[in-house]
Amino acid sequence: MKNTIKYIEVFIVVILLAFYFLYSNNYIGVSKSNIEKDARYYQKIDDTWAVAKDTTEAMSAMFFYSEDVADHTFSIYVNRPGFSFGYFFMSGGSLNPNEIAEIHMKGYNERALISVNKQQVNKMEIDDGNEVRTIEIDSEKPFVFILPVNAGIATFYDINGNIIESAKR
Structure with missing residues (x-):
């Protein structure tokens, strides 16, 4: 015994x-279910701040913002290939409120598109060469999308139909 x-x-x-x-x-x-909690804790993000987020099997992108969107921060987590479990923080900080940030993490086949949405973007079209997909966006709120790098060309339009360019980071 x-x-x-x-x-x-x-x-x-x-x-x-x-x-x-x-x-x-x-x-x-x-874990996938605790990414937002982890980002709020380690980046000291107020619980009252809203979040726009998108998560795939390889990447998670979050945009946290105050009620008036005057203060904000973003977080990018990745799920490393190979022998690892869960998502790991890779990047974070603030954005230029007048641009759509396109963030591609080296070694990953996805890109995050994040915006404070001061330009009042209300639509994104993704043209893969065969078809054009349209995604409606709330023009009054920040947004986050994760797209495969080879998804095609993403074109953003404001409420007046003007094209808004993204800025690669």
Whole structure:
């Protein structure tokens, strides 16, 4: 009986050490359901701020903003390929309120399109060469979209039908 207890104790210690090793070497990230909570905690984002977000299996992009949109910050998390679990913070900060930021993380086949939406964008068209898909956007709110790099050309239109260009970061 004493041997069984010792084996169990050793097994538990080995599991804890393995978990610690994986976590300390950045093999364990944040689960998909906890990305927003993690970003709010580590970037010290007020719980009253609204969020616009999009998440795929490879990337998560979030745009946090105050009620009047005067203050804001964005966060980009990625799900690393290979031996890792969860999402990892890669980038964050503020944006130029008068542009649509196009953020592509090196080594990933997706791009995040984030905007404070001061330009009052109300539509995005994605032309992949075969068809044009239209996505309606609330012109009064910030937005976030994640698109595959090869999804085609994304064209944004404001409420007057003018084309709004994105700015690569």
